[in-house]
Amino acid sequence: MVGQPEPANINPPRQRRSQRTLERIVAASFDILATEGPSGLTVHRVVEKAHSSVGSFYARFEGKEDLLDYLGERVWAEALDRWQRALESRDWGEAKLPALVRGAVALLVDADRSRSVYLKSLDQVSGRRSNAYDLFRVQVLEGVAALLLERSSEMTHSAPTVAVRIGLEAVMGVLDAENRVAGDRLDRELLVDECTSLLTRYLAETSSGGADGSGVEFFDVWS
Amino acid sequence: MVGQPEPANINPPRQRRSQRTLERIVAASFDILATEGPSGLTVHRVVEKAHSSVGSFYARFEGKEDLLDYLGERVWAEALDRWQRALESRDWGEAKLPALVRGAVALLVDADRSRSVYLKSLDQVSGRRSNAYDLFRVQVLEGVAALLLERSSEMTHSAPTVAVRIGLEAVMGVLDAENRVAGDRLDRELLVDECTSLLTRYLAETSSGGADGSGVEFFDVWS
DNA sequence: TGTACATCAGTGAACGCGCGTTCACTGATGTAC
DNA sequence: TGTACATCAGTGAACGCGCGTTCACTGATGTAC
Numbered sequence: 001m002v003g004q005p006e007p008a009n010i011n012p013p014r015q016r017r018s019q020r021t022l023e024r025i026v027a028a029s030f031d032i033l034a035t036e037g038p039s040g041l042t043v044h045r046v047v048e049k050a051h052s053s054v055g056s057f058y059a060r061f062e063g064k065e066d067l068l069d070y071l072g073e074r075v076w077a078e079a080l081d082r083w084q085r086a087l088e089s090r091d092w093g094e095a096k097l098p099a100l101v102r103g104a105v106a107l108l109v110d111a112d113r114s115r116s117v118y119l120k121s122l123d124q125v126s127g128r129r130s131n132a133y134d135l136f137r138v139q140v141l142e143g144v145a146a147l148l149l150e151r152s153s154e155m156t157h158s159a160p161t162v163a164v165r166i167g168l169e170a171v172m173g174v175l176d177a178e179n180r181v182a183g184d185r186l187d188r189e190l191l192v193d194e195c196t197s198l199l200t201r202y203l204a205e206t207s208s209g210g211a212d213g214s215g216v217e218f219f220d221v222w223s
Numbered sequence: 224m225v226g227q228p229e230p231a232n233i234n235p236p237r238q239r240r241s242q243r244t245l246e247r248i249v250a251a252s253f254d255i256l257a258t259e260g261p262s263g264l265t266v267h268r269v270v271e272k273a274h275s276s277v278g279s280f281y282a283r284f285e286g287k288e289d290l291l292d293y294l295g296e297r298v299w300a301e302a303l304d305r306w307q308r309a310l311e312s313r314d315w316g317e318a319k320l321p322a323l324v325r326g327a328v329a330l331l332v333d334a335d336r337s338r339s340v341y342l343k344s345l346d347q348v349s350g351r352r353s354n355a356y357d358l359f360r361v362q363v364l365e366g367v368a369a370l371l372l373e374r375s376s377e378m379t380h381s382a383p384t385v386a387v388r389i390g391l392e393a394v395m396g397v398l399d400a401e402n403r404v405a406g407d408r409l410d411r412e413l414l415v416d417e418c419t420s421l422l423t424r425y426l427a428e429t430s431s432g433g434a435d436g437s438g439v440e441f442f443d444v445w446s
Numbered sequence: 447t448g449t450a451c452a453t454c455a456g457t458g459a460a461c462g463c464g465c466g467t468t469c470a471c472t473g474a475t476g477t478a479c
Numbered sequence: 480t481g482t483a484c485a486t487c488a489g490t491g492a493a494c495g496c497g498c499g500t501t502c503a504c505t506g507a508t509g510t511a512c
Contacts, residue, residue, distance in 0.1 A: 015508065018455055043499060053457050054500080064499065124347075134403070162409070166397055166417050173396005174389055180357070186385070194389050201424040238475065241488055266466060276490050277467080287466065 008070035011060050022060055024050040029071055033118055038125035043067075068125060075118050079136050083111060087143060097154040097204060102196045104144045105171060109192055111140060112175040141168050148203075155203045167202050171195045231293035234283050245283055247273040252294055256341055261348035266290075291348060298341045302359055306334060306366070315370060320377040320427060325419045327367045328394060332415055334363060335398040364391050371426075378426045390425050394418045 013019040028050035032040045043064055047057050061067050086107055092100060119136060145164045152160035174195055178186060186194075236242040251273035255263050266287055270280050284290050309330055315323060342359060368387045375383035397418055401409060409417075 014454060017507080021455080042497080044497085055458070055502085056456055058500070059455065162413070162417070166409075166421070169397045169400035170393035170421060171396075173394075173399060174392045176396060176399075177392035186389075190385070194385070198389070198393060198421070198425045202421045237487060240474080244488080265464080267464085278469085278491075279489055281467070282488065 008073045009062060009066045010070055021052050021056055025052060025057060026071065029067065030118060033121045038121045041125060068122065072122050075122065076136060079119065080139065083140060092147060097151045098200050100148065100151055101200050104147060105195045105199060106192050108144065108171055109175060109188060144168060157203055163203055167199045171199055231296045232285060232289045233293055244275050244279055248275060248280065249294065252290065253341060256344045261344045264348060291345065295345050298345065299359060302342065305337065306363060310366060320374045321423050323371065323374055324423050327370060328418045328422060329415050331367065331394055332398060332411060367391060380426050386426055390422045394422055
């Protein structure tokens with residue numbers, strides 16, 4: 001199991017009034033992150049959008065960093081909760097490897113679609129700190145990997161642990177790339193089908209494909 | 224073919240003296256990017272490290288943005304040049320699909336290793352502008368895709384264009400993920416072998432693996 | 447039901463700091479005669 | 480080979496702006512008697 005984001009250091013509200021102010025500040029922050037990106041997230045902009053004031057802000061948080069931690073904590077908690085529910089919403093006991101792979105891929109696709117802009121821009125803004133997104137990614141990958149490895153006897157790949165790791169990285173990579181694309185986005189069904197195909201074939205076929213030395217070698221012109 | 228980074232808008236040096244100053248500024252910039260990351264790249268820090276002065280800096284560049292463009296242009300040019308030489312260093316005419324895939328993967332692996340920290344941090348620092356890294360990535364992918372698609376008759380996948388795109392995104396995704404990992408990095412040979420296997424099986428086997436509807440469906444608990 | 451008082455909450459002007467940029471000035475280089 | 484002069488190059492103090500943070504002050508809320 002891996003770590004969690006920095007625990008947020010916030011001065012808890014004691015009246016409903018300030019609780020609502022805090023909520024407005026949080027909502028405004030997410031709003032700004034989604035519409036203007038990380039660089040728009042300044043204390044002044046946040047409190048303006050939240051119809052609050054700098055003073056109120058610093059009554060809750062010791063500084064801007066604490067706001068970031070708090071936002072990260074919230075997103076993290078929600079994402080993890082959804083993920084758990086999705087995982088547990090189904091009994092995996094019966095499924096054979098191909099069906100299991102398909103299920104896992106569907107989970108990843110949907111998780112990726114939903115894991116909002118927030119996680120990513122939060123990580124960008126907070127200089128190399130907790131980075132909730134990477135942690136969430138690792139968490140999710142570990143969960144799915146464990147699930148798949150229970151069926152390692154059905155895999156023909158000679159090193160299931162490495163294969164599962166690489167295979168899942170591949171699927172996540174495809175999803176990331178498709179998120180980055182501006183124009184024609186592939187639809188969910190196609191994506192699930194193709195990633196399932198990719199992963200199933202990689203894990204389950206006999207190991208001969210590329211590692212047989214039939215390969216071509218190159219000058220390494222890359223330093 | 225895709226675009227290039229913003230053309231750099233620089234005031235050309237007229238004496239060897241100022242040419243050398245420019246070189247020192249560029250070297251200092253890359254040095255800072257590599258050691259301190261994008262946030263350390265301030266005009267004052269750069270000229271200090273370059274043993275120059277703010278005035279000299281603004282004699283070359285109209286502003287900081289122009290420095291970024293200039294750096295991007297340099298990195299881009301070098302990366303592209305290396306890529307071209309690598310591509311052309313071998314005659315692909317004879318190779319069959321598996322060998323071709325292996326060669327392509329090897330190129331990608333090495334390109335990924337070499338495409339220095341610079342491209343990535345440059346894109347991070349310049350807010351959503353030219354982003355040399357993404358452009359380079361697209362350029363490379365298009366080149367390899369074209370190469371592979373010449374052998375589409377040897378593919379059993381029913382939609383080679385989509386398959387090549389997804390397959391290459393998968394390989395790049397694996398490489399990205401492996402770059403991100405802190406600890407135990409897989410070695411180059413293993414990476415080449417596995418990615419080759421992944422891609423070959425995906426492209427060349429008969430299309431039945433996952434798209435046969437044997438799948439499991441889920442509640443979409445992701446918003 | 448009032449009244450006094452402590453604590454919580456909210457406000458926005460003001461401060462300090464870092465960073466990009468400007469500018470008045472000095473020194474170096476090259477060219478014309 | 481000199482000398483005058485234009486242009487290029489270099490310097491660093493100073494300015495403006497945005498942003499995080501502080502602080503003195505006013506108002507709201509809840510509790511004790």
